[in-house]
Amino acid sequence: MKRSFYLIVLIFGLLNGCSFFTDSAPGDVVIAKVGDKLLLRRELTSALPGGITKADSVNQAKDYIQRWIKQELMLSMAEKNLSDEQKDVQRELDEYRTSLIIHRYKQQLISQKLDTTLTPSDIRQFYNLHPERFILDQTIVKAIYIEVPRTVAKPDLLKTWMSASDDNSRTELEKYSFQYATKFDYFNEQWIGLGLIRSRMPVGFTRQETTFRTNSFIETSDINKYYLAVIKDSRIIGDKAPFEFVKGTIANLILNNRKMELIEELQKNIFQKGKKENLFTITD
Numbered sequence: 001m002k003r004s005f006y007l008i009v010l011i012f013g014l015l016n017g018c019s020f021f022t023d024s025a026p027g028d029v030v031i032a033k034v035g036d037k038l039l040l041r042r043e044l045t046s047a048l049p050g051g052i053t054k055a056d057s058v059n060q061a062k063d064y065i066q067r068w069i070k071q072e073l074m075l076s077m078a079e080k081n082l083s084d085e086q087k088d089v090q091r092e093l094d095e096y097r098t099s100l101i102i103h104r105y106k107q108q109l110i111s112q113k114l115d116t117t118l119t120p121s122d123i124r125q126f127y128n129l130h131p132e133r134f135i136l137d138q139t140i141v142k143a144i145y146i147e148v149p150r151t152v153a154k155p156d157l158l159k160t161w162m163s164a165s166d167d168n169s170r171t172e173l174e175k176y177s178f179q180y181a182t183k184f185d186y187f188n189e190q191w192i193g194l195g196l197i198r199s200r201m202p203v204g205f206t207r208q209e210t211t212f213r214t215n216s217f218i219e220t221s222d223i224n225k226y227y228l229a230v231i232k233d234s235r236i237i238g239d240k241a242p243f244e245f246v247k248g249t250i251a252n253l254i255l256n257n258r259k260m261e262l263i264e265e266l267q268k269n270i271f272q273k274g275k276k277e278n279l280f281t282i283t284d
Contacts, residue, residue: 032065034072123250134241139194142233147183153226162230191245197229
């Protein structure tokens, strides 16, 4: 407890510009030491975020120092217990450096040369040419959902309004829902995962997804509420996804394909250039 108190006082003093260990430049003040490894004040200061209170600075500095000490102790233990071969990480470092430099070069070329222009016809054409990429792994529906207290539920009337498509039925349904419903949702008439509706049903509600077909109802109740959803349209697992459901992701697919083609072309050109200029040799 006493050690923690002194550590907090020390940190607070260091963060306020006092020197405790040496008379050297303020940035060279030693805050912690493990073996011959030193943690300097400038390193601690640069590691802490700006714009926080002194109290937060002290807490974060204390946490950082303790993590630094634990890491250095672990490293020291590893150095003692691993063989020289196990501690030789130069190959991994070289591989990481190589992959990182190449990755950054690719990203630079992509930002300079990638054609990011997409038209509606590009998206539609991709959808038509690659149907195998849009097979559903979940059942999706267009639906209307309502949840009302059992005491005011009118199942037959609700089913009539919800399954109809005329403006009058929708108006009546909205008026009723505004007055009585605890939840009511058209889902913006967009495709949604069936799981979203099932998650709103009472715990324990089960029904085979293959029975959730167009113009069917999902209906259940508990002691307090009545739950009803009408399926206006549906696609089950294994069906081709509707264009509207996937068009938002197609742009990313097209751009990813263009990136791959750009990189492949780059690698091909670099290889041909190297071969032409005798920049590499292959020996038996």
